[in-house]
Amino acid sequence: MSLPERRYVITFGCRDRTGIVARISSFLAEQGGWIVEAAYHTDPTTNWFFTRQEVRADSLPFGVDELRTRFTEVARDLGALPGSWRVTDTGERKRVVILVSKDKHCLYDLLGRVAAQELDVDVSAVIGNHAGMAGITRAHGIPFHHVPFPVNDPEGKQAAFAQLRQLVDAHEPHAVVLARFMQILPAELCADWAGRALNIHHSFLPSFVGARPYHQAHGRGVKLIGATCHYVTADLDEGPIIEQDVIRVDHADSVTDMVRKGRDIEKVVLARGLRWHLEDRVLVHGNQTVIF
Amino acid sequence: MSLPERRYVITFGCRDRTGIVARISSFLAEQGGWIVEAAYHTDPTTNWFFTRQEVRADSLPFGVDELRTRFTEVARDLGALPGSWRVTDTGERKRVVILVSKDKHCLYDLLGRVAAQELDVDVSAVIGNHAGMAGITRAHGIPFHHVPFPVNDPEGKQAAFAQLRQLVDAHEPHAVVLARFMQILPAELCADWAGRALNIHHSFLPSFVGARPYHQAHGRGVKLIGATCHYVTADLDEGPIIEQDVIRVDHADSVTDMVRKGRDIEKVVLARGLRWHLEDRVLVHGNQTVIF
Amino acid sequence: MSLPERRYVITFGCRDRTGIVARISSFLAEQGGWIVEAAYHTDPTTNWFFTRQEVRADSLPFGVDELRTRFTEVARDLGALPGSWRVTDTGERKRVVILVSKDKHCLYDLLGRVAAQELDVDVSAVIGNHAGMAGITRAHGIPFHHVPFPVNDPEGKQAAFAQLRQLVDAHEPHAVVLARFMQILPAELCADWAGRALNIHHSFLPSFVGARPYHQAHGRGVKLIGATCHYVTADLDEGPIIEQDVIRVDHADSVTDMVRKGRDIEKVVLARGLRWHLEDRVLVHGNQTVIF
Amino acid sequence: MSLPERRYVITFGCRDRTGIVARISSFLAEQGGWIVEAAYHTDPTTNWFFTRQEVRADSLPFGVDELRTRFTEVARDLGALPGSWRVTDTGERKRVVILVSKDKHCLYDLLGRVAAQELDVDVSAVIGNHAGMAGITRAHGIPFHHVPFPVNDPEGKQAAFAQLRQLVDAHEPHAVVLARFMQILPAELCADWAGRALNIHHSFLPSFVGARPYHQAHGRGVKLIGATCHYVTADLDEGPIIEQDVIRVDHADSVTDMVRKGRDIEKVVLARGLRWHLEDRVLVHGNQTVIF
Secondary structure, X not given: OOXXXXXXXXXXXXXXXXXHHHHHHHHHHHOOOOEEEEEEEEEOOOOEEEEEEEEEHHHOOOOHHHHHHHHXXXXXXXXXXXXXXXXXXXXXXXXXXXXXXXXXXXXXXXXXXXXXXXXXXXXXXXXXXXXXXXXXXXXXXXXXXXXXXXXXXXXXXXXXXXXXXXXXXXXXXXXXXXXXXXXXXXXXXXXXXXXXXXXXXXXXXXOOOOOOHHHHHHHHOOOEEEEEEEXXXXXXOOOOEEEEEEEEOOOOOOHHHHHXXXXXXXXXXXXXXXXXXXXXXXXXXXXXXXXX | OOOOOOEEXXXXXXXXXXXXXXXXXXXXXXXXXOEXXXXXXXXXXXXXXEEEEEXXXXXXXXXXXXXHHHHHHHHHHOOOOOOOEEEEEOOOOOEEEEEEOOOOHHHHHHHHHHHOOOOOOEEEEEEEOOOOOHHHHHHOOOOEEEOOXXXXXXXXXXXXXXXXXXXXXXXXXXXXXXXXXXXXXXXHHHHHOOOOEEEEEOOOOOOOOOOOHHHHHHHHOOOEEEEEEEEOOOOOOOOOEEEEEEEXXXXXXXXXXXXXXXXXXXXXXXXXXXXXXXXXXXXXXXXXXXXX | OOOOOOEEEEEEEEEOOOOHHXXXXXXXXXXXXXXEEEEEEEEOOOOEEEEEEEEEHHHOOOOHHHHHHHHHHHHHXXXXXXXXXXXXXXXXXXXXXXXXXXXXXHHHHHHHHHHXXXXXXXXXXXXXXXXXXXXXXXXXXOOEEEOOOOOOOHHHHHHHHHHHHHHHHOOOOOEEEEOOOOXXXXXXXXXXXXXXXXXXXXXXXXXXOOOOHHHHHHHHOOOEEEEEEEEOOOOOOOOOEEEEEEEEOOOOOOHHHHHHHHHHXXXXXXXXXXXXXXXXXXXXXXXXXXXX | OOOOOOEEEEEEEEEOOOOHHHHXXXXXXXXXXOEEEEXXXXXXXXXXXXXXXXXXXXXXXXXXXXHHHHHHHHHHHOOOOOOOEEEEEOXXXXXXXXXXXXXXXXXXXXHHHHHOXXXXXXXXXXXXXXXXXXXXXXXXXXXXXXXXXXXXXXXXXXXXXXXXXXXXXXXOOOEEEEOOOOOOOOHHHHHHOOOOEEEEEOOOOOOOOOOOHHHHHHHHOOOEEEEEEEEOOOOOOOOOEEEEEEEXXXXXXXXXXXXXXXXXXXXXXXXXXXXXXXXXXXXXXXOEXXXX
């Protein structure tokens, strides 16, 4: 990403109470930690507290593992559940696997951002259920795998998903991006990749769930169309929303025009959502997200 | 509106074929008609043609009634159905009746626009099912009627709607504006006021139909909230959409914040939709609208 | 504003160093202070630190004066300059004076927001260099003063500004709002009201400084027009920007259309800027603002 | 582009008078021409009339050359100046030459749109004053030319421009796209490519003309940044504006963040402007544009 120097990022959530900020910031101050960016949020409905802190790595006399070890005690004191906090290191390069089908725009956009170093990550692999994007992927020096998904063949499809999982999991990616991947992930993959699998849906959810959302939008005569980046869950198009945006359309726009205009929104919404995810800016809270 | 000089406005729709524009524009040219603004649209799905033309009144040697009479022949030649075209006169001042409940922002906004002559119409009356807005309405020199709608009393409610209809119809308004009026109109009123009754719904339809849309939006964790101005039909929140817009929200916004931010969108969306309706810029086509 | 319960708000800025957050949050935690909202920012260019904290009043065993006294020591420890921090009490109702000329839309909009309790402040007075808005102001139960500003009469103008200042200062307002007030404030008034006088300029600054910005925008053929809310300084239209927004226009829009469309942006930009100012969310840093 | 069947496009401008639409539409109707899309505009300030018409090629009994010949008479009757009207054929594939420097995002974006057939044109060549984008260009099967521009060597620079012109003109392109090309074109090139050379400037013009606009924007503390696609003229950043858009920034955004966010706007603004130009939707009128 655009982080100028190495930083450690703490994301943390627990039941709200007095003194949490004091406890965390005093802990950091005692170690000499220089906080470069800090954000807080309390959800008054659930009385839950969230924070994200960026600390300059060179301000601490130890590394990320030691920070994590020491922070464990802080988290315990504040009653945080295991899994509700994390300490990451921007010095560790993030790995991304991209799943595609036939639509090219999101993949081309992501590859362009990576090539321009705007998105400073490793794309470990691109996996397509069609072979059409092998060429451009390899031109970027990235491995491409073709995993065909047979139609009307449940067993064949299951085998394809097994192969897909193996190819993805081999990279232990920080993000699995469904860049207009047209297959619905089985529930167990959703569970295993929970919080790491991001989808781009080509509507302003919750409007127009499911297939052919631009056709649905055209039929309803809406005046804006949108796109939604969300975490994948077993409930189709129902996962926590990370980012959304819209673009204006009018009566002169055919479905084809909507598809074209919508692509520009899909690309930026997916790119923003992915960036925030990889920068550990997205904290999931039930079916909602806190974006720091 | 902001029309600088008197104009006649023709809105017209018929099955598409070659020569419609030539027929209409030649008819106008023969009379010396100076077209100030013209717009065309063909819906390729239904093969239907639409146009709206603004002609300077002083360029024609006769008045609006004669223009209407003469245009009848053009419309007949082109196979237009009765009711699918209109000729109006911007010299005739438009009359509007506004229905309100307890929420003040849309009424205040419309009254402010009328007072500033931005919306150059006659507000014939404001009718509220609560009395709270009598004062400001009358301060603007506009009659206010209080029509209480009893709860859990179907007969009383029916009587209230009868009274409402009488009060509204007495003005033969060009627009009946449901400015956050919290009563659902009976089907027969929807039918009688078809194409003249405009509602503002506080969500980006078709998301969050019905009650408490901001609560629904907050629960779903959307990143934008919106508002929709649409013609009222017997199907709640399903009528042809005239205008929509959205505003960004984030995790820090409570439902109360969403209600507040949403109001700014409701106001402009309603004001734009009403303006376009009164300027005869909205042509209904099935459940969609063409906005010229 | 929409603050549900009484809160104390601390805004603070000082040279950045390690441990500021720890010092402030520990201070608050020691007193039992329950932080409801907190925001931080460090400007890397100037190495300056900013924070805003909202504390529940009922979580502290003393009042705002005692909090202010005790916080003085914290501020001194952190090397904050006098005037670079403040402690305010949302229980103290904010007072606003509005200056107007002939354009009605911003005044009507603000009065509507106050009447709907969306903006929960006291409008102490409205002062106009024309008398046209006396009626609506008084209908809202607010005093209106007419202070004519003579043309081509420097002494008369000076006297008018003296009268204006007296009328304004009598209320010791938290905000002096130039709601399309068409007089340029003298430098000494700018100085005396520094950080409290807000102007709405009808362009997207720094484009189209000065007179008739919509005419300038139309002449240049821009595709979006905007509005800017900024603090008034002695340099015309050059003060720190609080908020801006834009709306799309096209070749069919005349200057008159731009004026009308622009009003909707002016109203919301001014209303947002004023709200943030009154909620102590705006920290000025040189010629820039930090909005928490 | 996305035109489903072959069409002839007429763009036309002349002094406004009664009967222009009738004359053009009757001419087309007499030939059996099926108008698929039509737009009109009259500029009331200059009293100038503009239109654009799309006619189905298969509805006419002759080809584009004959249509052009026959339309010449119509144009003469209406007093149109030579050069103020055109008849083009969507069946003729458009040729584009792209000029680049070091910034990759606009080139990658355009190549992606062409590869996805969203932009259905021939990129005849990419010419760079640095060699860095040879690889990706050639991976798309497009010729890349490296033309170095020496610094502090006026003669060398002149020679480079001569080479550039030769390379470009060899393709007789419909559009020369300066996709963040960092050289200022000499006046004679601006003249020769007038109405065909499109630039993307990374600010919301007329704000922040010239070098390092994001630095200028950051320094002024604006709350939105933008991009502008305009025709190149001899006056730097002063040519007719085709399209603009903006994106929100805040105090937390460094110049680097602004550069990154701005890219997303630059890409879509350039892509939209180029599409409209190639679809003959842009009519220049003095220093303004009419976009149909």
